Every structure is written in structure tokens, then in C-alpha cells.
Amino acid sequence: MPPLISAEPRIEPLASEADAEAFRQINEEWISRLFTLTDDDRKVLKDPFGQIVAPGGDVLVARIGGGVVVGCVALVPYPNKVVELAKMGVTPQAQGQGIGRKLVAAAVARACELGARRVFLGTNSRLAPAIHLYEGAGFTRITREQLPVADYYARADILMELPLQ
Template identity: 35%
Template sequence: MDNTIAIIPFTEALAHHFTALNKAWLQKYFEVEPVDEKMLANPKQYFIDKGGFIFFAMYNKEVAGTFALLKVSDTVFELSKMAVDEKFQGKNIGNAMMEFCMQEAKRLQLHKVILYSNTLLGPAIHLYKKYGFTEVPDFKSEYKRANIKMEIDIV
């Protein structure tokens, strides 16, 4: 085993991993909200067909994690639906996905990446701060669980 992490783009063959990883994560920490059901029922339609992206982190040729970039505008995307399979936690999957996300944001010449999270998720908040995300005061979110919005200026 070479323990390498590769980030690969969405394919229909991997779509079920996107849904399963996110549902497992949501059920463990919160609940699957109606907006999540909509996003996870047809991820290609919800993310990719609207100009966004879905990626998978592969660890030793297994799907270890996933995340999406949801298009908000031509210059702003939302980092969305980031999840790592529990059996791969502690293997720097989250770091690899964040590195890739930041490279993609630069490649796409985005001005900003935003995200919504919950402060109960200490390791996730720490990861976002490590990559330069800062808290946005006074925000609205369609997620009931979101009690923090963060953003990073890319350009």
C-alpha cells in the first residue's frame, strides 16, 4: 500500500459514494434536512449541471472522502458536502481535499469561497481556519444546523 491520496472528479459510477458519505456524516452529527435530500438525491443535477463540481478523495484506490463546490456566482463558490469516511479519518484526507479546493479556486479565478458549518465540529472549524477561512458575522443559511459561515478571499 502506498497510502497516497488522489483527488478525482465526479463520475456517475461514484455518485452513490457522495450520497452515502454525506448521509452517514449528517446522521451521525445532525439530521438529513430537506435541502440535503434535494442535493444528495441527484448530485450531478444539483451541483455539476449548475456549473459546480464534485470531487472524491481516493486513498489506496478506495473512496475515502468527498466534497463539492457549489456555484453561487461566477466568482463565488460554496465549499459544500465535505465528508470523510470514518475508517479513513486521521489520514490527512481533509487536508488533501482542502489543498485541492484552494488550487481549484485559484484555477477557476474565484474571488471567494464560502462555507457553512457548525461550531460543534471543532476539527472541521480548525481545518478551515488553518486554510485561511474567517468567520462571517450576521448570515442566513438554508441549513438549520449551520451556526457559522466562513469565507476566504482567493484573488
Template identity: 35%
Template sequence: MPTDIEFLPYSDELAEYFLTINQQWIEDMFSMEAADTAMLTDPYHYVIKPGGKIWFARHPQLGVVGTCALLKKEEGVYELTKMGVTATARGLKVGEPLLQYVIAQAKQMKMSCLFLLTNKKCQAAIHLYEKNGFAHSEEIMQRFGAAYERCDVAMRYQGI
């Protein structure tokens, strides 16, 4: 596991990476939905201002290569969302340390529920989530699954 990855909090200077990194993987596998475009083009308004957080992973040679957000859905309930790593950094083991960092940050927040929404096509990501404490949840699917057309997997973090 790389120890030279640096995790950076959201800043306006880094906002462009939130768009480019996520747009890359979404368009590789799916198509951008209106909810994606809104959040990715104005992360301050859609994530930060309502009480969410965004982090970036910076590789010493490649620069900013990953991002992940916690989107506040309601009091104490957050969605882990828009986690992505650039194609150039895939295989460098950036995703798991980023996920673990965001989970550690989430545990320091006043939170009763941490969940995520994904798609069965994202098998590598689903495996990563399962390995790091997320379990499939029909309750989360019923409550939040309609947020994206592509959502057919909902998971809840078991450590909160």
C-alpha cells in the same frame, strides 16, 4: 501527510459516494435536511449542471473515502460544501489534502468569493478551515446562512 491519495473529478460512477459519505457524517451529528437530500441524491442536477464541481479522494487500500464540492451560488461566488471523509478513513489525514486540493482548484476558477457554512459542533473541521485560510464572516452568515437550519458558523476564504 499522505501522498498516495488520488483526487478524482465527478463522474456518474462516483456519484453514489457523494451521498453515502456525506449522509454518514450528517446523520452522525445532525439530521438530513431537505437541501441535503436534494443535493446528495442528484449531484449532477444540483451541483454540476449549474456550474459547480465535485471531487473525490481515493485511498489506495480503502477506495473512495472522501468528497468535497464547490457549489455555484451566483456569478463568481462559490460555496465549499459537502466535505466529508468516511469513518473508516478518519485519522488517516485525508481531509486536509482534500481541502487543499479543492482550494487549489478553486483558485483556477473565475471566483471572487469562496465561502462555507458549518456548525459549532464541527470543531475539528472549523480548525482545519481556519488553518487553511478561512476566516469567520458575519457578511457570509447574513447572505447565505439561512441555507441550512444547522448553520451557525459562516467562513470566507481569504486567499481569493
């Protein structure tokens, strides 16, 4: 079967309410399928411009063809030049095409542009392809005590970081 994506996806910042809706849908699909959608998830997914972009973070989307969003990733800002790589997802139809790898690379580059000195993330041991992807991008495992935040998602049983600069 030929790949779904024949052209290189474009990675761009969240630009419209349609993009925000795609961000919500992509994340709600995988989170609901594998875990339980929390109130914190809903708050961020309902308003990525207000919850992520306005405080100094960013959301990147992967587009194919005429602009169809097939993947996304957020950079959530924290004090001390720290960002969280969060809410990353690729539509089921577009998985296996290298889009996740491109999103992570673009997110790390954007974190540098935002002046971040450290990127951290939380994932789950059930998400082996994601763990492999993050490790391939240079992220290393850390303990919960090394997190720059308290009260982090309980579903995250693997925590990782990537020092920058």
C-alpha cells in the same frame, strides 16, 4: 495500529454514478449521525451531477488503492464568482489521515480554476476538527449578514470565507 491509508490519496473530480453514490453515502452518514438530513441535503446528494456540476460547480473525491472513495467535497456555484465549499466528509475509517486537509486544498485550487473570487462555508461548533481544518486553510469567520446567500442551513452556527485572487 498502522494507518489505514499507506499511499497518497488521489483527489479527482466526480466521474461516475458510483462516485455519486459514494458522495451520497459519505455525507448521509455524518449528517444523519450528527444532525438531521434535510430535503435540501437529499436533493443535492441524490443528484450531484445535476445540482452541483451542471450549473458550473464541481465535486471532488479522494480515492485510495483501487479507486475506493474515502472522502469528498463539493463546490456549489453562486452568482458573482462565489462558490460554497459544502458536503465535505471523510469515511470514519479514513479520518485522521490528512485527507480532509488535502480535500480542502484541492477544493480551493479548483475554485480558483472555476474563476471564483470568494469561497464560503457553513459549519457547526460541534465539528471542532473541521473548524480547525478550515482555519488552517486560511478561512476566517463571518457573520450571517455577510453570507452571499439567504436561507442558509440553520445547523450552520459558524460561517467562514476565503477571498481568492
